């Protein structure tokens with residue numbers, strides 16, 4: 001038994017963490033367990049990958065096959081995106097979808113049906129998976145794809161580990177000429193402006209806005225929009241031409257211990273938000289940067305979750321349909337600004353249509369998605385409880401992989417399509433929400 005928690009350090013539980021690198025040895029380990037949940041790198045925030053018995057897939061870490069002609073890679077489910085990038089980028093390929101950290105596994109990416117800054121153009125990871133091998137509740141290993149075991153394939157993508165253990169996955173990659181991004185950053189003075197900017201620039205492949213959620217009044221929603229496109233070699237500044245397909249480095253600054261819980265307060269969060277907004281002096285900046293700072297700025301700081309202290313934090317990520325999305329965002333941001341519960345990080349993106357290749361509990365659907373980090377305390381928990389009905393009213397829903405606290409009622413109202421899964425695979429979250 002060991003104390004296990006995910007990225008939000010909340011909740012923490014005593015659990016048996018078991019692991020194995022040979023497929024055929026996994027079933028004997030879990031055969032007699034009445035309940036088990038697979039786990040990747042624990043980068044979900046809450047209790048999705050927690051259970052008394054946890055099967056860690058991190059030892060399933062081999063890249064098995066690469067087809068350079070068609071840009072297709074097959075790998076074991078515990079391979080980290082950071083490792084896959086090191087393998088594919090020098091060959092002129094990139095991940096079709098990537099989240100805000102590269103320290104997640106392929107299995108975790110599929111189980112959460114991850115989205116990136118390109119959902120409005122290129123969808124979630126579901127659209128880029130050719131097939132997967134799944135260890136099911138009977139101990140059999142099934143190959144699942146659009147052609148065979150389709151229902152299981154679809155229910156596993158975004159299925160939060162509840163259908164079985166993903167052993168391998170085959171995915172289609174994106175071709176790139178360089179590992180650099182042509183970036184455009186634009187400051188927006190409030191929510192009206194940032195919403196207009198998202199509209200105006202919706203032809204960009206990548207878009208994301210960082211929002212200062214402590215500012216209110218006429219500055220409510222002031223933000224910086226970051227847009228990007230993969231740079232072709234003939235667009236690269238001369239200084240990058242020597243190694244146009246350079247991969248990321250492993251260097252990180254480490255946060256060595258849990259910060260005391262008073263370290264992150266309204267004052268420090270306000271100061272951070274002020275500095276972030278004002279570090280860009282011009283209205284618009286155009287430059288070319290490596291994929292690392294564009295996609296993974298937070299990865300520069302190892303263990304940054306420790307900044308929130310030992311009580312941990314949660315990420316509140318919701319999506320609201322476009323129709324009344326601006327109105328909903330205004331109400332929610334106003335409530336947060338008034339509460340004084342500052343969020344260090346608040347990130348706004350847009351989603352295209354939901355796809356029909358993922359589970360009914362998969363998160364993305366068309367609209368605005370806002371993600372906010374909050375240090376866990378009583379005041380924050382009651383603030384979030386008061387935001388849930390607004391999300392429901394505006395036809396939205398919360399992202400399961402970030403959640404540790406939503407109620408069963410909120411879940412049922414926002415994910416109304418029943419999702420059946422074998423009893424053997426259950427997490428604390430699936431129990432809490434009666435999924």
Ligand SMILES: Cc1cc2nc3c(=O)[nH]c(=O)nc-3n(C[C@H](O)[C@H](O)[C@H](O)COP(=O)(O)OP(=O)(O)OC[C@H]3O[C@@H](n4cnc5c(N)ncnc54)[C@H](O)[C@@H]3O)c2cc1C
Nearest residue numbers: 040041042043044099100105107108111114115160161166
């Ligand atoms: C800094 C940061 C930024 C992030 N940004 C984004 C973002 O932009 N977009 C986004 O979509 N997500 C984002 N996330 C969330 C993250 O991508 C997901 O939580 C992802 O699932 C984590 O992968 P993991 O390998 O750590 O899996 P875990 O956290 O260990 O598990 C997550 C879920 O996947 C299941 N799972 C894991 N491995 C397997 C397997 N082999 N078979 C079956 N099920 C499995 C688990 O049971 C659990 O339900 C971010 C997280 C962090 C910490």
